[in-house]
Amino acid sequence: MNSAALWAFIVKELRHIRRDRQTLTILLFMPLVQVVLFGFALRSDVRNVRIAFVEPAPDAATVALRNRFAATNRFRVVARVRRMDDVEPLFRRGEADVAIVTEPDFASHLSAGDTAHVAVIIDASDPNTGSVIRNYAQAVLAAYEGDLTENRGATRIITDVRMRFNPTLESVNLFVPGLIALVLTLVSALMTAISLSREKERGTLEVLLVSPLRPWQIIVGKVLPYLGLAFANVLTALLAAWLVFHVPFRGSVPLLLGESVLYALASLALGVLIAALSSSQRGAMMAAMLATMLPSALLSGMIFPIASMPRWLSPFTNVVPARWFIVIARGIMLKGIGLPYLWRETLVLIAMALVLITVAVRSFKPRLA
Protein backbone atom coordinates (compact mmCIF):
# COMPACT_ATOMS: atom_id res chain seq x y z
CA MET A 1 0.00 0.00 0.00
CA ASN A 2 1.73 3.18 1.10
CA SER A 3 5.23 2.38 -0.07
CA ALA A 4 5.65 6.12 -0.70
CA ALA A 5 5.27 6.65 3.05
CA LEU A 6 7.92 4.03 3.74
CA TRP A 7 10.18 5.67 1.17
CA ALA A 8 9.72 9.10 2.79
CA PHE A 9 10.71 7.51 6.08
CA ILE A 10 13.81 5.84 4.62
CA VAL A 11 14.90 9.13 3.04
CA LYS A 12 14.62 10.74 6.46
CA GLU A 13 16.79 8.01 8.00
CA LEU A 14 19.43 8.49 5.33
CA ARG A 15 19.43 12.21 6.06
CA HIS A 16 19.96 11.56 9.78
CA ILE A 17 22.92 9.35 8.96
CA ARG A 18 24.40 11.80 6.47
CA ARG A 19 23.97 14.77 8.78
CA ASP A 20 25.77 13.13 11.67
CA ARG A 21 29.11 13.47 9.88
CA GLN A 22 31.27 12.45 12.80
CA THR A 23 29.52 9.14 13.42
CA LEU A 24 29.34 8.40 9.72
CA THR A 25 33.08 9.01 9.31
CA ILE A 26 33.85 6.75 12.24
CA LEU A 27 31.58 4.04 10.91
CA LEU A 28 33.07 4.17 7.43
CA PHE A 29 36.70 4.15 8.51
CA MET A 30 36.37 1.80 11.43
CA PRO A 31 36.79 -1.43 9.46
CA LEU A 32 39.99 -0.07 7.97
CA VAL A 33 41.42 0.99 11.32
CA GLN A 34 40.43 -2.23 13.01
CA VAL A 35 41.92 -4.46 10.34
CA VAL A 36 45.22 -2.64 10.81
CA LEU A 37 45.04 -2.54 14.60
CA PHE A 38 44.13 -6.16 15.09
CA GLY A 39 46.87 -7.52 12.90
CA PHE A 40 48.46 -9.28 15.84
CA ALA A 41 48.20 -12.76 17.25
CA LEU A 42 47.10 -14.06 20.61
CA ARG A 43 48.60 -17.24 21.93
CA SER A 44 46.41 -19.62 23.78
CA ASP A 45 46.12 -23.03 25.31
CA VAL A 46 44.28 -25.71 23.38
CA ARG A 47 42.51 -28.80 24.67
CA ASN A 48 40.51 -31.59 23.10
CA VAL A 49 42.32 -31.51 19.82
CA ARG A 50 40.45 -33.82 17.49
CA ILE A 51 42.92 -36.12 15.86
CA ALA A 52 42.52 -38.51 12.93
CA PHE A 53 44.93 -41.30 12.03
CA VAL A 54 45.67 -42.30 8.49
CA GLU A 55 47.13 -45.78 8.60
CA PRO A 56 47.50 -47.45 5.21
CA ALA A 57 48.77 -50.61 6.97
CA PRO A 58 48.07 -50.72 10.71
CA ASP A 59 50.67 -52.61 12.71
CA ALA A 60 51.98 -52.76 16.29
CA ALA A 61 53.93 -49.53 15.96
CA THR A 62 51.04 -47.45 14.54
CA VAL A 63 48.79 -48.73 17.30
CA ALA A 64 51.40 -47.82 19.89
CA LEU A 65 51.72 -44.32 18.43
CA ARG A 66 47.95 -43.87 18.39
CA ASN A 67 47.66 -44.98 22.04
CA ARG A 68 50.39 -42.57 22.91
CA PHE A 69 48.34 -39.66 21.52
CA ALA A 70 45.14 -40.98 23.07
CA ALA A 71 46.83 -41.19 26.48
CA THR A 72 47.51 -37.46 26.61
CA ASN A 73 44.68 -35.28 27.81
CA ARG A 74 45.11 -32.96 24.84
CA PHE A 75 44.04 -35.22 22.03
CA ARG A 76 40.83 -37.07 21.28
CA VAL A 77 40.91 -39.65 18.52
CA VAL A 78 37.98 -39.06 16.20
CA ALA A 79 38.80 -41.25 13.21
CA ARG A 80 40.98 -44.03 11.84
CA VAL A 81 41.10 -44.26 8.11
CA ARG A 82 43.17 -46.04 5.51
CA ARG A 83 43.61 -43.41 2.86
CA MET A 84 44.49 -39.75 2.86
CA ASP A 85 41.40 -39.04 0.75
CA ASP A 86 39.21 -40.16 3.65
CA VAL A 87 40.61 -37.55 5.99
CA GLU A 88 39.97 -34.64 3.64
CA PRO A 89 36.18 -34.43 4.28
CA LEU A 90 36.84 -34.46 8.03
CA PHE A 91 38.94 -31.35 7.66
CA ARG A 92 36.45 -29.62 5.45
CA ARG A 93 33.59 -30.33 7.81
CA GLY A 94 35.73 -29.14 10.70
CA GLU A 95 35.50 -32.52 12.46
CA ALA A 96 39.25 -33.02 12.76
CA ASP A 97 41.96 -30.56 13.74
CA VAL A 98 44.95 -32.67 12.93
CA ALA A 99 45.76 -35.87 11.04
CA ILE A 100 48.73 -38.18 11.72
CA VAL A 101 49.76 -40.09 8.61
CA THR A 102 52.05 -43.09 9.05
CA GLU A 103 53.73 -44.83 6.13
CA PRO A 104 53.20 -48.52 5.30
CA ASP A 105 55.66 -50.87 7.05
CA PHE A 106 55.98 -48.34 9.88
CA ALA A 107 56.84 -51.03 12.46
CA SER A 108 59.49 -52.74 10.34
CA HIS A 109 61.20 -49.43 9.53
CA LEU A 110 61.35 -48.70 13.25
CA SER A 111 62.57 -52.10 14.37
CA ALA A 112 65.26 -52.14 11.71
CA GLY A 113 66.69 -49.04 13.30
CA ASP A 114 65.83 -47.37 10.06
CA THR A 115 64.12 -44.03 9.56
CA ALA A 116 60.34 -43.99 9.64
CA HIS A 117 58.23 -41.19 8.20
CA VAL A 118 55.24 -39.49 9.82
CA ALA A 119 53.27 -36.64 8.33
CA VAL A 120 51.39 -34.25 10.62
CA ILE A 121 48.70 -32.32 8.81
CA ILE A 122 47.09 -29.52 10.76
CA ASP A 123 44.00 -27.40 10.13
CA ALA A 124 45.63 -24.03 10.62
CA SER A 125 42.76 -21.83 9.55
CA ASP A 126 43.00 -20.66 13.15
CA PRO A 127 46.75 -20.00 13.27
CA ASN A 128 46.99 -19.77 17.05
CA THR A 129 45.39 -23.12 17.53
CA GLY A 130 47.32 -24.50 14.56
CA SER A 131 50.72 -23.66 15.96
CA VAL A 132 49.81 -24.89 19.42
CA ILE A 133 48.65 -28.20 17.94
CA ARG A 134 51.91 -28.48 16.04
CA ASN A 135 53.89 -28.10 19.24
CA TYR A 136 51.83 -30.70 21.09
CA ALA A 137 52.01 -33.21 18.26
CA GLN A 138 55.74 -32.79 17.92
CA ALA A 139 56.18 -33.25 21.65
CA VAL A 140 54.26 -36.53 21.63
CA LEU A 141 56.20 -37.78 18.63
CA ALA A 142 59.52 -36.81 20.22
CA ALA A 143 58.65 -38.64 23.43
CA TYR A 144 57.68 -41.75 21.43
CA GLU A 145 60.90 -41.57 19.49
CA GLY A 146 62.89 -41.19 22.72
CA ASP A 147 61.30 -44.29 24.27
CA LEU A 148 62.06 -46.37 21.20
CA THR A 149 65.69 -45.27 21.14
CA GLU A 150 66.08 -46.19 24.78
CA ASN A 151 64.79 -49.70 24.15
CA ARG A 152 66.37 -50.57 20.84
CA GLY A 153 69.06 -48.12 20.06
CA ALA A 154 69.05 -45.33 17.53
CA THR A 155 65.79 -44.95 15.72
CA ARG A 156 64.68 -41.94 13.78
CA ILE A 157 61.23 -40.68 13.05
CA ILE A 158 61.18 -38.01 10.41
CA THR A 159 58.24 -35.70 10.91
CA ASP A 160 56.78 -33.70 8.11
CA VAL A 161 54.41 -30.98 9.34
CA ARG A 162 51.98 -29.37 6.94
CA MET A 163 49.64 -26.53 7.77
CA ARG A 164 46.43 -26.77 5.87
CA PHE A 165 44.33 -23.74 4.75
CA ASN A 166 46.72 -21.16 6.18
CA PRO A 167 50.25 -22.35 5.46
CA THR A 168 51.95 -19.15 6.58
CA LEU A 169 50.04 -19.06 9.87
CA GLU A 170 48.91 -15.50 9.30
CA SER A 171 46.76 -14.61 12.27
CA VAL A 172 45.40 -11.65 10.37
CA ASN A 173 43.84 -14.13 7.95
CA LEU A 174 41.93 -15.49 10.86
CA PHE A 175 41.12 -12.13 12.23
CA VAL A 176 39.45 -10.60 9.23
CA PRO A 177 36.35 -12.84 9.33
CA GLY A 178 35.95 -12.06 13.03
CA LEU A 179 36.40 -8.40 12.34
CA ILE A 180 33.66 -8.44 9.73
CA ALA A 181 31.39 -9.92 12.39
CA LEU A 182 32.35 -7.20 14.86
CA VAL A 183 31.81 -4.37 12.40
CA LEU A 184 28.45 -5.80 11.34
CA THR A 185 27.42 -6.07 14.98
CA LEU A 186 28.43 -2.50 15.66
CA VAL A 187 26.65 -0.97 12.70
CA SER A 188 23.59 -3.18 12.87
CA ALA A 189 22.84 -3.73 16.54
CA LEU A 190 24.46 -0.74 18.21
CA MET A 191 23.54 1.95 15.68
CA THR A 192 19.96 0.70 15.29
CA ALA A 193 19.49 0.58 19.05
CA ILE A 194 20.84 4.12 19.39
CA SER A 195 18.86 5.65 16.56
CA LEU A 196 15.58 3.98 17.53
CA SER A 197 15.93 4.81 21.21
CA ARG A 198 16.72 8.41 20.22
CA GLU A 199 13.31 8.62 18.52
CA LYS A 200 11.79 7.22 21.68
CA GLU A 201 13.57 9.69 23.92
CA ARG A 202 12.73 12.68 21.72
CA GLY A 203 9.08 11.72 21.47
CA THR A 204 9.17 11.57 17.69
CA LEU A 205 8.45 7.84 17.81
CA GLU A 206 5.07 8.63 19.35
CA VAL A 207 4.27 10.93 16.44
CA LEU A 208 5.32 8.26 13.95
CA LEU A 209 3.15 5.68 15.70
CA VAL A 210 0.15 7.99 15.46
CA SER A 211 0.75 8.41 11.73
CA PRO A 212 -0.52 5.92 9.14
CA LEU A 213 2.92 4.25 9.13
CA ARG A 214 2.67 0.70 10.43
CA PRO A 215 5.07 -0.45 13.15
CA TRP A 216 6.76 -2.83 10.72
CA GLN A 217 7.31 0.02 8.28
CA ILE A 218 8.97 2.06 10.99
CA ILE A 219 11.26 -0.87 11.78
CA VAL A 220 12.06 -1.58 8.13
CA GLY A 221 12.68 2.10 7.46
CA LYS A 222 15.01 2.28 10.44
CA VAL A 223 16.88 -0.87 9.59
CA LEU A 224 17.35 -0.67 5.80
CA PRO A 225 19.79 2.27 5.71
CA TYR A 226 21.95 0.60 8.32
CA LEU A 227 21.87 -2.64 6.37
CA GLY A 228 23.29 -0.70 3.42
CA LEU A 229 25.97 0.81 5.61
CA ALA A 230 26.84 -2.62 7.02
CA PHE A 231 27.21 -3.95 3.49
CA ALA A 232 29.61 -1.15 2.60
CA ASN A 233 31.58 -1.94 5.74
CA VAL A 234 32.01 -5.60 4.82
CA LEU A 235 33.40 -4.58 1.46
CA THR A 236 35.78 -2.06 3.07
CA ALA A 237 37.07 -4.64 5.55
CA LEU A 238 37.64 -7.19 2.78
CA LEU A 239 39.38 -4.66 0.60
CA ALA A 240 41.57 -3.44 3.44
CA ALA A 241 42.49 -7.00 4.38
CA TRP A 242 43.39 -7.81 0.81
CA LEU A 243 45.37 -4.64 0.13
CA VAL A 244 47.18 -4.30 3.46
CA PHE A 245 47.72 -7.88 4.57
CA HIS A 246 47.17 -9.82 1.34
CA VAL A 247 44.61 -11.99 3.10
CA PRO A 248 43.47 -14.62 0.61
CA PHE A 249 39.87 -15.05 -0.40
CA ARG A 250 39.35 -18.64 -1.49
CA GLY A 251 35.57 -18.99 -1.56
CA SER A 252 32.59 -17.24 -3.08
CA VAL A 253 32.22 -13.50 -2.47
CA PRO A 254 28.45 -13.47 -3.15
CA LEU A 255 27.99 -16.28 -0.61
CA LEU A 256 29.90 -14.34 2.03
CA LEU A 257 27.90 -11.19 1.30
CA GLY A 258 24.67 -13.18 1.53
CA GLU A 259 25.69 -14.66 4.87
CA SER A 260 26.71 -11.19 6.04
CA VAL A 261 23.23 -9.87 5.28
CA LEU A 262 21.76 -12.78 7.20
CA TYR A 263 23.98 -12.04 10.18
CA ALA A 264 23.24 -8.31 9.92
CA LEU A 265 19.49 -9.03 9.99
CA ALA A 266 19.85 -10.98 13.23
CA SER A 267 21.91 -8.14 14.73
CA LEU A 268 19.50 -5.47 13.53
CA ALA A 269 16.63 -7.32 15.15
CA LEU A 270 18.65 -7.48 18.35
CA GLY A 271 19.18 -3.72 18.11
CA VAL A 272 15.45 -3.09 17.69
CA LEU A 273 14.73 -5.37 20.65
CA ILE A 274 17.23 -3.53 22.85
CA ALA A 275 15.75 -0.15 21.87
CA ALA A 276 12.25 -1.41 22.64
CA LEU A 277 13.31 -2.51 26.12
CA SER A 278 15.41 0.56 26.96
CA SER A 279 13.96 3.80 28.21
CA SER A 280 16.82 6.06 27.15
CA GLN A 281 19.41 6.41 24.44
CA ARG A 282 22.22 6.02 26.93
CA GLY A 283 20.68 2.89 28.39
CA ALA A 284 20.21 1.42 24.93
CA MET A 285 23.85 2.11 24.11
CA MET A 286 25.10 0.40 27.25
CA ALA A 287 22.77 -2.54 26.77
CA ALA A 288 23.86 -2.92 23.16
CA MET A 289 27.50 -2.88 24.21
CA LEU A 290 26.95 -5.55 26.85
CA ALA A 291 24.55 -7.74 24.93
CA THR A 292 26.09 -7.60 21.47
CA MET A 293 29.57 -6.11 21.20
CA LEU A 294 31.27 -7.92 24.08
CA PRO A 295 29.93 -11.41 23.33
CA SER A 296 30.69 -10.91 19.64
CA ALA A 297 34.29 -10.10 20.46
CA LEU A 298 34.96 -12.41 23.40
CA LEU A 299 32.62 -15.40 23.11
CA SER A 300 32.60 -15.87 19.35
CA GLY A 301 35.96 -17.51 18.90
CA MET A 302 37.17 -14.35 17.23
CA ILE A 303 39.95 -13.68 19.74
CA PHE A 304 39.86 -16.63 22.12
CA PRO A 305 39.39 -20.08 20.58
CA ILE A 306 36.22 -21.69 21.86
CA ALA A 307 38.19 -24.94 22.22
CA SER A 308 40.31 -23.40 24.95
CA MET A 309 37.44 -21.94 26.97
CA PRO A 310 36.45 -23.49 30.32
CA ARG A 311 33.99 -26.32 29.78
CA TRP A 312 31.11 -24.50 31.51
CA LEU A 313 31.54 -21.44 29.35
CA SER A 314 31.64 -22.95 25.89
CA PRO A 315 27.91 -23.89 25.70
CA PHE A 316 27.08 -20.20 26.13
CA THR A 317 28.93 -19.37 22.95
CA ASN A 318 26.21 -21.20 21.03
CA VAL A 319 23.70 -18.41 21.61
CA VAL A 320 26.06 -15.77 20.22
CA PRO A 321 25.19 -15.25 16.53
CA ALA A 322 28.75 -14.08 15.78
CA ARG A 323 30.09 -17.51 16.77
CA TRP A 324 28.22 -19.11 13.88
CA PHE A 325 28.92 -16.32 11.45
CA ILE A 326 32.66 -16.50 12.14
CA VAL A 327 32.74 -20.24 11.38
CA ILE A 328 30.96 -19.49 8.11
CA ALA A 329 33.15 -16.52 7.17
CA ARG A 330 36.37 -18.38 7.98
CA GLY A 331 35.19 -21.39 6.03
CA ILE A 332 34.38 -19.32 2.96
CA MET A 333 37.43 -17.07 3.07
CA LEU A 334 40.19 -19.39 4.28
CA LYS A 335 39.03 -22.88 3.30
CA GLY A 336 37.11 -21.92 0.20
CA ILE A 337 34.19 -24.10 1.21
CA GLY A 338 30.55 -23.40 0.42
CA LEU A 339 27.04 -24.28 1.53
CA PRO A 340 27.49 -28.08 1.26
CA TYR A 341 29.75 -27.76 4.32
CA LEU A 342 28.23 -24.71 5.95
CA TRP A 343 24.49 -25.38 5.73
CA ARG A 344 24.22 -26.25 9.40
CA GLU A 345 25.74 -22.97 10.59
CA THR A 346 23.63 -21.11 8.03
CA LEU A 347 20.47 -22.76 9.32
CA VAL A 348 21.38 -21.75 12.87
CA LEU A 349 21.79 -18.15 11.71
CA ILE A 350 18.48 -18.22 9.82
CA ALA A 351 16.71 -19.59 12.89
CA MET A 352 18.31 -16.96 15.12
CA ALA A 353 17.37 -14.16 12.71
CA LEU A 354 13.75 -15.36 12.51
CA VAL A 355 13.36 -15.68 16.27
CA LEU A 356 14.98 -12.29 16.92
CA ILE A 357 12.89 -10.51 14.27
CA THR A 358 9.68 -12.01 15.66
CA VAL A 359 10.53 -11.08 19.23
CA ALA A 360 11.70 -7.60 18.19
CA VAL A 361 8.51 -6.77 16.28
CA ARG A 362 6.40 -8.13 19.15
CA SER A 363 8.26 -6.21 21.84
CA PHE A 364 8.02 -3.06 19.77
CA LYS A 365 4.23 -3.05 19.58
CA PRO A 366 2.91 -2.98 23.14
CA ARG A 367 5.54 -0.45 24.25
CA LEU A 368 4.10 2.29 22.11
CA ALA A 369 3.69 4.67 25.00
Added chain:
Amino acid sequence: MSAESATSAIEARNLTRRFGSFVAVDHITFDIRAGEVFGFLGANGAGKTTAIKMLIGLLPPTEGEAHVAGFDVRTQRLEVRRNIGYMSQRFSLYPDLTVRENIRLYGGIYGLTDSEIRERSSSLLERLGLSGSAGDLVARLPLGWKQKLAFSVALLHEPKIVFLDEPTGGVDPITRRQFWEMIYAATARGTTVLVTTHYMDEAEYCGRLSIMVEGRIAALGSPEELKRQFGAASVDDVFVQLARTTSEPGTAA
Protein backbone atom coordinates in the same frame (compact mmCIF):
# COMPACT_ATOMS: atom_id res chain seq x y z
CA MET B 1 -20.74 3.86 12.46
CA SER B 2 -23.65 5.14 14.49
CA ALA B 3 -25.88 8.02 13.47
CA GLU B 4 -24.43 10.15 16.25
CA SER B 5 -20.88 9.97 14.99
CA ALA B 6 -21.85 11.75 11.79
CA THR B 7 -22.20 14.99 13.77
CA SER B 8 -19.60 14.31 16.46
CA ALA B 9 -15.91 14.50 15.67
CA ILE B 10 -15.10 12.53 18.82
CA GLU B 11 -17.38 10.57 21.08
CA ALA B 12 -16.27 8.74 24.19
CA ARG B 13 -18.48 6.43 26.26
CA ASN B 14 -17.27 5.30 29.69
CA LEU B 15 -13.71 5.34 28.42
CA THR B 16 -11.49 3.81 31.11
CA ARG B 17 -7.82 2.95 31.46
CA ARG B 18 -6.30 1.10 34.36
CA PHE B 19 -2.63 0.45 35.03
CA GLY B 20 -2.73 -2.42 37.49
CA SER B 21 -4.96 -1.24 40.32
CA PHE B 22 -4.47 2.44 39.46
CA VAL B 23 -7.33 3.97 37.48
CA ALA B 24 -5.77 6.67 35.28
CA VAL B 25 -8.96 7.44 33.37
CA ASP B 26 -12.24 6.56 35.07
CA HIS B 27 -15.35 6.14 32.86
CA ILE B 28 -15.25 9.43 31.00
CA THR B 29 -18.05 10.26 28.57
CA PHE B 30 -18.16 13.24 26.24
CA ASP B 31 -18.90 14.39 22.69
CA ILE B 32 -16.87 16.85 20.71
CA ARG B 33 -18.64 18.55 17.81
CA ALA B 34 -16.98 19.03 14.45
CA GLY B 35 -15.19 22.37 14.17
CA GLU B 36 -15.07 22.95 17.92
CA VAL B 37 -12.05 23.90 20.07
CA PHE B 38 -12.30 21.54 23.02
CA GLY B 39 -10.00 21.98 25.99
CA PHE B 40 -8.80 19.24 28.31
CA LEU B 41 -7.79 20.75 31.64
CA GLY B 42 -6.43 19.11 34.70
CA ALA B 43 -3.49 18.98 37.05
CA ASN B 44 -0.49 16.84 36.11
CA GLY B 45 -1.49 13.21 36.53
CA ALA B 46 -5.21 13.92 36.23
CA GLY B 47 -5.43 11.61 33.21
CA LYS B 48 -5.42 14.08 30.29
CA THR B 49 -2.53 12.51 28.42
CA THR B 50 -3.77 8.97 29.03
CA ALA B 51 -7.19 9.95 27.67
CA ILE B 52 -5.61 11.43 24.54
CA LYS B 53 -3.44 8.37 24.03
CA MET B 54 -6.53 6.19 23.99
CA LEU B 55 -8.24 8.47 21.47
CA ILE B 56 -5.29 8.44 19.06
CA GLY B 57 -4.74 4.70 19.34
CA LEU B 58 -1.49 4.68 21.32
CA LEU B 59 -3.09 2.93 24.30
CA PRO B 60 -5.91 0.40 24.15
CA PRO B 61 -8.79 1.31 26.53
CA THR B 62 -9.39 -1.09 29.40
CA GLU B 63 -13.11 -0.44 29.24
CA GLY B 64 -15.61 1.66 27.34
CA GLU B 65 -15.44 2.83 23.76
CA ALA B 66 -14.58 5.80 21.64
CA HIS B 67 -15.06 6.91 18.05
CA VAL B 68 -12.80 9.42 16.38
CA ALA B 69 -13.92 10.86 13.03
CA GLY B 70 -16.51 8.08 13.09
CA PHE B 71 -13.96 5.28 13.47
CA ASP B 72 -13.63 2.91 16.40
CA VAL B 73 -10.35 3.48 18.24
CA ARG B 74 -10.10 -0.22 19.07
CA THR B 75 -10.74 -1.80 15.73
CA GLN B 76 -10.12 0.91 13.10
CA ARG B 77 -6.84 2.32 14.27
CA LEU B 78 -5.41 2.91 10.82
CA GLU B 79 -8.50 4.85 9.67
CA VAL B 80 -8.35 6.91 12.86
CA ARG B 81 -4.70 7.73 12.20
CA ARG B 82 -5.31 8.83 8.62
CA ASN B 83 -7.86 11.37 9.84
CA ILE B 84 -6.03 12.95 12.73
CA GLY B 85 -3.03 15.16 13.33
CA TYR B 86 -1.05 15.00 16.54
CA MET B 87 1.36 17.31 18.27
CA SER B 88 2.85 15.78 21.38
CA GLN B 89 4.02 17.42 24.58
CA ARG B 90 7.53 16.90 23.41
CA PHE B 91 8.74 18.64 20.29
CA SER B 92 7.90 16.38 17.40
CA LEU B 93 10.10 17.59 14.54
CA TYR B 94 13.61 16.35 13.80
CA PRO B 95 16.23 18.94 14.80
CA ASP B 96 18.87 17.52 12.47
CA LEU B 97 16.65 17.86 9.41
CA THR B 98 15.90 21.15 7.68
CA VAL B 99 12.49 22.84 7.79
CA ARG B 100 11.71 21.66 4.27
CA GLU B 101 12.92 18.10 4.93
CA ASN B 102 10.66 17.83 7.97
CA ILE B 103 7.67 19.00 5.98
CA ARG B 104 8.47 16.60 3.16
CA LEU B 105 8.83 13.69 5.62
CA TYR B 106 5.43 14.17 7.22
CA GLY B 107 3.80 14.89 3.86
CA GLY B 108 5.24 11.62 2.56
CA ILE B 109 4.18 9.62 5.60
CA TYR B 110 0.60 10.87 5.23
CA GLY B 111 0.55 9.91 1.57
CA LEU B 112 0.55 13.36 -0.04
CA THR B 113 1.82 13.51 -3.62
CA ASP B 114 5.00 15.40 -4.47
CA SER B 115 3.09 18.28 -6.02
CA GLU B 116 0.75 18.50 -3.03
CA ILE B 117 3.74 18.60 -0.71
CA ARG B 118 5.40 21.30 -2.79
CA GLU B 119 2.29 23.48 -2.92
CA ARG B 120 1.37 23.08 0.72
CA SER B 121 4.87 23.57 2.03
CA SER B 122 5.40 26.80 0.15
CA SER B 123 2.07 28.22 1.34
CA LEU B 124 2.80 26.99 4.87
CA LEU B 125 6.24 28.60 4.88
CA GLU B 126 4.80 31.83 3.54
CA ARG B 127 2.08 31.93 6.20
CA LEU B 128 4.67 31.40 8.93
CA GLY B 129 7.09 33.86 7.37
CA LEU B 130 9.69 31.10 7.17
CA SER B 131 10.21 31.11 3.40
CA GLY B 132 13.78 32.32 3.85
CA SER B 133 14.60 29.59 6.38
CA ALA B 134 13.32 26.55 4.48
CA GLY B 135 16.86 25.21 4.17
CA ASP B 136 17.82 25.83 7.81
CA LEU B 137 18.11 23.02 10.32
CA VAL B 138 15.13 23.01 12.66
CA ALA B 139 17.56 22.93 15.60
CA ARG B 140 18.54 26.53 14.75
CA LEU B 141 14.98 27.92 14.93
CA PRO B 142 13.79 29.74 18.07
CA LEU B 143 11.45 27.66 20.24
CA GLY B 144 8.34 29.66 19.35
CA TRP B 145 8.93 29.12 15.65
CA LYS B 146 9.55 25.44 16.20
CA GLN B 147 6.19 25.08 17.95
CA LYS B 148 4.33 26.97 15.24
CA LEU B 149 6.05 24.90 12.58
CA ALA B 150 5.23 21.66 14.42
CA PHE B 151 1.56 22.69 14.57
CA SER B 152 1.49 23.56 10.86
CA VAL B 153 3.13 20.24 10.02
CA ALA B 154 0.53 18.39 12.12
CA LEU B 155 -2.10 20.08 9.91
CA LEU B 156 -0.28 19.46 6.63
CA HIS B 157 -2.43 16.51 5.58
CA GLU B 158 -5.58 18.50 6.44
CA PRO B 159 -6.81 16.15 9.16
CA LYS B 160 -10.41 16.30 10.39
CA ILE B 161 -9.25 16.45 13.98
CA VAL B 162 -6.01 17.64 15.51
CA PHE B 163 -4.81 16.65 18.99
CA LEU B 164 -2.55 19.12 20.76
CA ASP B 165 -1.00 17.82 23.96
CA GLU B 166 0.26 20.87 25.90
CA PRO B 167 1.40 22.55 22.72
CA THR B 168 2.47 25.84 24.31
CA GLY B 169 4.69 24.58 27.11
CA GLY B 170 7.65 26.91 27.69
CA VAL B 171 6.55 29.43 25.06
CA ASP B 172 6.33 33.18 25.69
CA PRO B 173 2.88 34.84 25.97
CA ILE B 174 3.09 36.62 22.60
CA THR B 175 3.91 33.41 20.76
CA ARG B 176 1.14 31.66 22.68
CA ARG B 177 -1.33 34.25 21.44
CA GLN B 178 -0.11 33.78 17.86
CA PHE B 179 -0.41 30.04 18.37
CA TRP B 180 -4.05 30.44 19.36
CA GLU B 181 -4.69 32.56 16.31
CA MET B 182 -3.40 29.63 14.26
CA ILE B 183 -5.76 27.30 16.14
CA TYR B 184 -8.72 29.54 15.31
CA ALA B 185 -7.65 29.72 11.70
CA ALA B 186 -7.65 25.92 11.58
CA THR B 187 -11.16 25.67 13.06
CA ALA B 188 -12.33 28.25 10.55
CA ARG B 189 -11.29 25.74 7.86
CA GLY B 190 -13.43 23.10 9.61
CA THR B 191 -10.79 21.30 11.67
CA THR B 192 -11.76 20.08 15.13
CA VAL B 193 -9.18 20.83 17.81
CA LEU B 194 -8.68 18.95 21.06
CA VAL B 195 -6.11 20.72 23.19
CA THR B 196 -4.73 19.95 26.64
CA THR B 197 -3.26 22.76 28.68
CA HIS B 198 -2.64 23.86 32.20
CA TYR B 199 -2.46 27.54 31.34
CA MET B 200 -5.76 28.90 32.66
CA ASP B 201 -5.77 31.95 30.37
CA GLU B 202 -5.70 29.52 27.44
CA ALA B 203 -8.67 27.70 28.88
CA GLU B 204 -10.73 30.86 28.32
CA TYR B 205 -9.99 30.61 24.57
CA CYS B 206 -11.63 27.18 24.25
CA GLY B 207 -15.17 26.74 22.99
CA ARG B 208 -15.84 24.13 25.63
CA LEU B 209 -13.76 22.66 28.42
CA SER B 210 -13.61 19.52 30.43
CA ILE B 211 -11.78 19.65 33.72
CA MET B 212 -10.34 16.31 34.79
CA VAL B 213 -9.70 15.47 38.42
CA GLU B 214 -8.28 12.08 39.38
CA GLY B 215 -9.25 10.43 36.13
CA ARG B 216 -12.83 11.71 36.04
CA ILE B 217 -14.45 14.60 34.24
CA ALA B 218 -15.31 16.91 37.15
CA ALA B 219 -16.83 19.66 35.04
CA LEU B 220 -17.75 20.14 31.39
CA GLY B 221 -19.09 23.16 29.52
CA SER B 222 -18.19 26.46 27.93
CA PRO B 223 -16.00 28.78 30.04
CA GLU B 224 -19.04 30.99 30.73
CA GLU B 225 -21.21 28.04 31.77
CA LEU B 226 -18.55 26.75 34.12
CA LYS B 227 -18.00 30.15 35.70
CA ARG B 228 -21.77 30.52 36.24
CA GLN B 229 -22.15 27.03 37.58
CA PHE B 230 -19.37 27.45 40.12
CA GLY B 231 -20.03 31.12 40.82
CA ALA B 232 -16.44 31.88 39.90
CA ALA B 233 -14.80 34.89 38.28
CA SER B 234 -12.47 32.91 36.06
CA VAL B 235 -11.78 29.39 34.89
CA ASP B 236 -8.81 29.48 37.22
CA ASP B 237 -11.19 29.88 40.19
CA VAL B 238 -13.32 27.00 38.91
CA PHE B 239 -10.22 24.90 38.76
CA VAL B 240 -9.15 25.80 42.28
CA GLN B 241 -12.63 25.00 43.68
CA LEU B 242 -12.57 21.61 41.99
CA ALA B 243 -9.10 20.87 43.23
CA ARG B 244 -10.23 21.56 46.82
CA THR B 245 -13.14 19.17 46.59
CA THR B 246 -11.33 16.29 44.95
CA SER B 247 -12.70 13.81 47.48
CA GLU B 248 -16.30 14.12 46.27
CA PRO B 249 -16.84 13.37 42.59
CA GLY B 250 -17.86 16.46 40.64
CA THR B 251 -21.11 16.75 38.76
CA ALA B 252 -20.61 16.81 35.04
CA ALA B 253 -22.65 19.33 33.06
